[in-house]
Amino acid sequence: DTGVSQDPRHKITKRGQNVTFRCDPISEHNRLYWYRQTLGQGPEFLTYFQNEAQLEKSRLLSDRFSAERPKGSFSTLEIQRTEQGDSAMYLCASSVPGKLNTEAFFGQGTRLTVV
Amino acid sequence: GESVGLHLPTLSVQEGDNSIINCAYSNSASDYFIWYKQESGKGPQFIIDIRSNMDKRQGQRVTVLLNKTVKHLSLQIAATQPGDSAVYFCAEGITGRRALTFGSGTRLQVQP
Numbered sequence: 342d343t344g345v346s347q348d349p350r351h352k353i354t355k356r357g358q359n360v361t362f363r364c365d366p367i368s369e370h371n372r373l374y375w376y377r378q379t380l381g382q383g384p385e386f387l388t389y390f391q392n393e394a395q396l397e398k399s400r401l402l403s404d405r406f407s408a409e410r411p412k413g414s415f416s417t418l419e420i421q422r423t424e425q426g427d428s429a430m431y432l433c434a435s436s437v438p439g440k441l442n443t444e445a446f447f448g449q450g451t452r453l454t455v456v
Numbered sequence: 457g458e459s460v461g462l463h464l465p466t467l468s469v470q471e472g473d474n475s476i477i478n479c480a481y482s483n484s485a486s487d488y489f490i491w492y493k494q495e496s497g498k499g500p501q502f503i504i505d506i507r508s509n510m511d512k513r514q515g516q517r518v519t520v521l522l523n524k525t526v527k528h529l530s531l532q533i534a535a536t537q538p539g540d541s542a543v544y545f546c547a548e549g550i551t552g553r554r555a556l557t558f559g560s561g562t563r564l565q566v567q568p
Contacts, residue, residue, distance in 0.1 A: 345499070374554065381560070382560055382561070386554075397553070432500070447501070449499050
């Protein structure tokens with residue numbers, strides 16, 4: 342296990358379709374984060390899991406977005422009825438408990454293009 | 457690979473020179489700050505962090521300076537190398553909260 346793994350790396354979908362992304366964190370990292378990044382911008386926080394519990398959600402996470410981490414290991418992020426504005430890079434990060442979340446390691450992201 | 461930040465401010469330096477990347481943060485309640493490096497097609501990579509009770513912290517070839525009075529953060533890279541070419545983001549956080557707030561980034565281009 343060399344790092345945070347995200348799948349797929351790229352996804353092109355038609356507007357209105359549903360998409361699901363997967364994140365496999367570093368083994369034994371109990372904290373998992375999802376961020377969204379659009380071109381020219383820094384990542385924006387979406388949600389945070391500690392084990393299987395979703396403890397923080399951003400207002401950016403509209404009701405079309407849902408994230409799960411059923412067994413406290415991998416996580417999925419689903420977007421329903423995709424819109425062109427959903428086109429972005431979706432980043433996952435994981436960390437172990439610490440005083441700061443600077444221990445978070447990011448995956449390479451899933452690039453979503455909605456056409 | 458894909459490009460991160462097509463319209464970012466760009467700092468262009470010669471190899472071997474020192475680089476200074478600046479960041480203005482927004483939340484006076486933030487009590488820690490992190491600099492990340494992001495290469496094209498990759499996720500952000502941690503460089504160095506600093507807590508609000510410090511005004512300077514040094515790492516290997518990097519130094520972060522924090523001025524809380526004007527809410528300003530800087531990253532100094534000594535003897536910049538071509539491998540330092542990337543987009544650099546500052547991020548701010550509040551202890552107890554998991555969300556980081558990222559700045560908009562600066563592209564560093566190192567000319568050989």
